[in-house]
Amino acid sequence: EIVLTQSPGTLSLSPGERATLSCRASPSISSGYLAWYQQKPGQAPRLLIYDASSRATGIPDRFSGSGSGTDFTLAISRLEPEDFAVYYCQQYNSSPTTFGQGTRLEIK
Amino acid sequence: QVTLKESGPALVKPTQTLTLTCTFSGFSLSTVGMHVSWVRQAPGKALECLARIDWDDDKFYSASLKTRLTISKDTSKNQVVLTVTDMEPEDTGTYYCARMVGKYAYYMDVWGKGTTVTVSS
Numbered sequence: 001e002i003v004l005t006q007s008p009g010t011l012s013l014s015p016g017e018r019a020t021l022s023c024r025a026s027p028s029i030s031s032g033y034l035a036w037y038q039q040k041p042g043q044a045p046r047l048l049i050y051d052a053s054s055r056a057t058g059i060p061d062r063f064s065g066s067g068s069g070t071d072f073t074l075a076i077s078r079l080e081p082e083d084f085a086v087y088y089c090q091q092y093n094s095s096p097t098t099f100g101q102g103t104r105l106e107i108k
Numbered sequence: 109q110v111t112l113k114e115s116g117p118a119l120v121k122p123t124q125t126l127t128l129t130c131t132f133s134g135f136s137l138s139t140v141g142m143h144v145s146w147v148r149q150a151p152g153k154a155l156e157c158l159a160r161i162d163w164d165d166d167k168f169y170s171a172s173l174k175t176r177l178t179i180s181k182d183t184s185k186n187q188v189v190l191t192v193t194d195m196e197p198e199d200t201g202t203y204y205c206a207r208m209v210g211k212y213a214y215y216m217d218v219w220g221k222g223t224t225v226t227v228s229s
Contacts, residue, residue, distance in 0.1 A: 001171075035215040037155075044204055044219040045155065051210075056217065088155055092213045095168055097145075099155040 002027060002091050004100035012108040019076040021103045023089035028069040033093040036065055036074045039102075040085045048087075049074060081107075110134035112144075112205050112220035119226050126192040126225060130205030137163055137181050137188070143208035144188045145216060146179065150201040160208065161188055195227045 005024045013019055023034065032052040037045035047056040049065035052072060062077040076083055084107050089100040116128035128146070135142055145160040159179040160168045169177045178191045188205060202222040208214035 031213065033210075033213040033215075037216075044222050045216070046219070047215065047217050050215045050217070090155075090215065092210065092215050096170055097157050097160075097214075099157070101154045 001096060002029065002094055002098055004089050004091055004098055006087075006089060006100035006103045008103060009101075010104045010106060012106050013079055014108045015079050015081055017079050019074075019079055019083070019105055021074040021076075021087055021105070023067075023072040023074070023100050025070050025072070025091060029072075029091050029093040030069065031093045032068055033091060034065075034067070034072050035090045035092065036063075037088045037090065038083075038085050039088065045088060076105075079105075110207060110218045112207060112218060114203060114205050114220045114223040116203070116223055116225065118224060119228065120195050121229050122196055122227060124195050126190075126195050126199070128190045128192075128203055128205075128223065128225075130188040130190070130220060132186050132188070132205070132207065132220075135207065136183065137161075137186070138183045139163055141209065141211075143214050144181070145206050145208050146188075146190045147204045147206060147216070147219075148199075148201050149204070149222075150198070153201070158192075158203075159190060160214075197227045200225060200227045 007022045034052045036049040039045045053065045112132040142163045146158045161179045176193045204222040206216035206219040
């Protein structure tokens with residue numbers, strides 16, 4: 001089973017700043033089959049990024065994904081008030097699919 | 109427009125069997141390359157994929173819960189059903205169903221709103 005470790009656990013930033021969220025895989029995800037989801041309180045997760053760097057339909061271009069192997073990153077270039085939420089990475093390179101423990105992005 | 113909606117009891121007693129139904133629209137689970145998964149989230153915790161069923165009726169289960177899970181589909185009704193036997197308080201949480209798509213491997217592109225299940229006597 002591939003274990004995903006997300007860091008930091010909580011990230012405190014202000015609107016307009018840049019956010020960088022990390023997801024580390026062990027063992028590596030050679031295929032790049034990694035997705036990022038956003039979850040707001042009381043809501044279902046929403047797909048942001050798939051295949052490590054492809055934005056899902058309707059996702060603003062301030063969201064970008066990158067990385068390969070063991071290290072993946074979700075970047076949000078200029079934080080909007082609606083971006084403060086919990087973010088999860090997920091690998092679907094091998095079964096079972098697994099999720100990271102999440103990064104909480106909070107307003108500073 | 110693709111939508112999914114979960115339904116089932118909000119409260120179950122320990123040792124009982126939970127049956128959840130995912131009713132979807134906007135796609136067919138008989139179409140090649142379509143899959144539906146159930147994902148669970150305990151209060152304040154991360155997401156956990158429980159089971160997946162594929163367009164060709166292949167099924168996959170969480171290793172830790174495999175003996176307690178059964179997933180099935182009714183293509184004519186556009187429904188996927190998950191049963192979880194021998195429910196425990198630790199099974200309390202929100203249960204989501206999600207469509208999975210992808211060329212060679214599958215991510216969850218559309219999710220239902222979830223249904224909350226509490227296990228308590």
